[in-house]
Amino acid sequence: MRQCIGPAHAWHEEQAKAPRTVGHYLHHQAQQFAESDAVIFEQEVLSYRQLDELSSQWAQLLLEEHVSVGDRVGLCLDRSQHMLAALIGILKVGASYVPLDPDFPDDRLAYMIEDSGLQHLVTQETHIKRLPSVAHILNTDLISERLSQQNTACPDVTIPEDTAAYIIYTSGSTGKPKGVVVPHASVMNFLHSMAEKPGLQADDTLMAVTTLSFDIAVLELYLPLWVGAKIIIAKKQDSSDGRRLLSLLIKHQANFMQATPATWRLLISSGWQGEPRLKALCGGEALPLDLAEELLQRCSELWNMYGPTETTVWSSCAQITQTQTPPGLGLPI
Known part of the structure; x- marks a missing residue:
């Protein structure tokens, strides 16, 4: 018998009758x-x-x-x-x-x-x-x-x-x-787990900034649709320009964003003072201690995400609540 090292999740009763492939x-x-609004891109x-x-x-x-x-x-x-x-x-x-x-x-x-x-x-x-x-x-x-x-x-x-x-x-x-x-089975497992922790709700608005060719875009594009939330798709020009990204966040009152440390630093350097409702996910590279401190001052929750592409986007996650010690990787999803 194969031992499960991460939390085992049972399908909710309504999910148990639902299809088991992503589309x-x-x-x-x-x-x-x-x-309900599903996706917003520019004016559409x-x-x-x-x-x-x-x-x-x-x-x-x-x-x-x-x-x-x-x-x-x-x-x-x-x-x-x-x-x-x-x-x-x-x-x-x-x-x-x-x-x-x-x-x-x-x-x-x-x-x-x-x-x-x-x-x-x-x-x-x-x-x-x-x-x-x-x-x-x-x-x-x-x-x-x-x-x-x-x-x-x-x-x-x-x-x-x-x-x-x-x-x-x-x-x-x-x-x-x-x-x-x-x-499909791996993607379904991943989305099911992410919906529970870090967690996303139907009344949330996620800012999608990641290129499709980076697998963390899987979370940004499908997790909101999994739970009934709203996606704001940022253009390449928006996600690579801190001031434009800040303007987009404010305009749509986004309260959930996933990004690499480089993108978070770009946003901070643009003068972003934070959003008290924002859940921030950071991954793709190690989360530096100084950046964690900056983000904790600007958002409601900070999560450190880790995982190679081969294990389906994120393999573990940890909520960061202090900066006395370096951010950990948390437990397997």
Whole structure:
């Protein structure tokens, strides 16, 4: 018998009857929060119902393009609510997405496309010329009418829990990108645990700042939809400019943000005085003692997050409440 070293969680009664793959679970949750705001990007707001219908239209279009369970679909899109809808659509048909950050160098993108063996690529006109040829390409600038004509029903696709949800490329110990395949069951376990600790509620607003090609974006984009919360998607220009990020936080009154130490320092250097309701998650690098002290003065809760991509985003977390000793990694999730 395999010993469990972290806390074991039982599914709540209502969750026990819910789907066990990410896209279909998010569809299930969308029914519970249908008219609540799900995602905001710039001036556009999508309710849970609208996001679910748009992602289902993406799923139907992908099925029309003969995308099937187990296929690998590259996604190279600028950050927006459409990026999120396409991601969920890919998950709903049982394909695994390979995030391709448009800001990455051309040779890195080319390597990831070749190494992952992509059968399909979803991208936009501004990026097509930079990317190697793939058998099936969906150019979002050319398919808007076709997409809008798709059925808004979530497709009934049988997806085994061990099917890959995504493939994230890390730098690898040799410095060469290495693809890490993460199954739906692992993502479901991760989100279930994160909803309990550090915890996210339906009345929370999360600021999403992380590139899709960094696996911690999984928490930012799916955890709010898991619990009925709201996502604010920051553009690349916002998340890399402390003053713009501060302005966005204030505008939307976000009370939950996850970021690396570098991004937190960027925000502090912009003059951020803090938000008494903010739950701050810090990870991706070691949390320095001086930064922990600065953050504790500015937010309601500070959590130190740790985990390699291979173990599905975060493996452990610790709430930091003092700065007399260096921040610890806490217990396994």
